[in-house]
Amino acid sequence: MHSPAFDKLRQQVATLKQQAEQFDKAKLFSKNRYMQAQPSLFDRAVFSTKSMNLADYVAEIEDEVSSLPPSEHRHAYTYALERIATQVQAVFNVIKSTPIWIKENKSHYKPRPKQAVYKQAVQQVIQSSHELYDELKQNHEFERRLLLMIEERKMQMDKATPAKAQKLNLEILTTHARLGRCRKAISATEEKIQRVEKQQLR
Known part of the structure; x- marks a missing residue:
């Protein structure tokens, strides 16, 4: 269709x-x-x-x-x-x-x-669409950075003391929460782009 x-x-x-x-x-x-x-x-x-x-x-x-x-x-x-x-x-x-x-x-x-x-x-x-594409690009870049932060902390945990590992684990959980919000923002922006492209030429 x-x-x-x-x-x-x-x-x-x-x-x-x-x-x-x-x-x-x-x-x-x-x-x-x-x-x-x-x-x-x-x-x-x-x-x-x-x-x-x-x-x-x-x-x-x-x-x-x-x-x-x-x-x-x-x-x-x-x-x-x-x-x-x-x-x-x-x-x-x-x-x-x-x-x-x-x-x-x-x-x-x-x-x-x-x-x-x-x-x-x-x-x-x-x-x-251009403004929304810029927003989407920024969100994807933010997502990329958050994923890197999570990977870095996971690598640090291998050599960390128990106390340090607990702190790193908490940071990973917090970063995951931010990542979830970021991905929700990406989905919302993609939906906006779809609406704009469907409605503008009606």
């Missing part, structure tokens, strides 16, 4: 596909020698596709959307979402930067508002 955010993303890419197909039908590059000499419309860092047709690049975006990692994989999911946003923006830039195409769309289609809606929707997800 797809999230509302995913469904919204698919809807926006479908809109982009229609606009790209209209652009390709206009054959605006056919009389431009410079453009005809180009092997590709976009930098390889943005698209792996090599073509002079926008629809081919939208097909690559569709593949990226279809292969999005699960939202549970926070960093991979955010990276993929940002890449798709960059790709969509690149295609929109070609469409909107062509005077003939802009003039044509004033009476028929209106790509700029749709672009603004898409960009805002993606940015909301990314921006709202």
Whole structure:
């Protein structure tokens, strides 16, 4: 079952596909020698596709959307979402930067508002999530430190006197309690991220 955010993303890419197909039908590059000499419309860092047709690049975006990692994989999911946003923006830039195409769309289609809606929707997800990702990162770092503290004290117990061992054992128990609270905070932050990503694009 797809999230509302995913469904919204698919809807926006479908809109982009229609606009790209209209652009390709206009054959605006056919009389431009410079453009005809180009092997590709976009930098390889943005698209792996090599073509002079926008629809081919939208097909690559569709593949990226279809292969999005699960939202549970926070960093991979955010990276993929940002890449798709960059790709969509690149295609929109070609469409909107062509005077003939802009003039044509004033009476028929209106790509700029749709672009603004898409960009805002993606940015909301990314921006709202970034603070939570930072919080999650800090909590994981705290968890790592607590685990190290526990391991260090366990190692110290091997050579400790009974009195010292009792003190170390108490410190281990106290650290375990802190670790439990830390892990609860991690779970709470992960739940917040899920809610944000599900709700922002509704």
